[in-house]
Amino acid sequence: MDPEEAMGLADPGQEAEESEYFNPLLRPVLLGEVEGVQQIFEDPEDPNYEKAMQLLLEKDVIGRDLLYAACMVGQSEVIRALAKYGVDMKDKTPREAKQTLQMFISHIQATVTDPEKVQGRLNKEDKNASLSACRAKSDWLNSTKEATRQDFLAQKQELEDKMLPIFTKMATPRLPTAKNVKSSVSSSRI
16 A cells, blocks of 8 residues: 555545545645635535534544644634634544543632632532532543543533532622721721
8 A cells, every 4th residue: 555545645536535534634634735625515416415414523642633734834824714614613622621620629629728819608518519529520631541521521520400509609709797997997906
């Protein structure tokens, strides 16, 4: 097999077209053939149209797609064409989604353990529930090896849902109590 065939760049008229692994967009994307990309997407009668629509949204196991390939070879015109036909320009890879979840866990832990941010608005039960939820998500991160982007996003959403009532408590202004009023009066005399 020659290198062009191995990369999927073989002439589309060859038997590779019959293969389930043939990617009709790969050749025009890598070679910067904007017209080739446009031709496939603008002609619903094109035999590769359906497959191209599917491949536009597909990613490999580490989150790379046609947009990634176009970026790697510096095909800015092809990138614009792919954006026009629906490639997700803001999509996160599983690695980015994992990092977002890790940062959210760290943010929660830092917030609920910071006395200045909490300022007596959280009781011990809320603080423990927050830290326990963070520990559970950290354990999930450490034990899960083949998680997808969607898995990470779902875990983050679950954590957000658990934390919503606690963050709501923290955002609610503290009502003045006799102790608070007394300490504020004492400090103003100084």
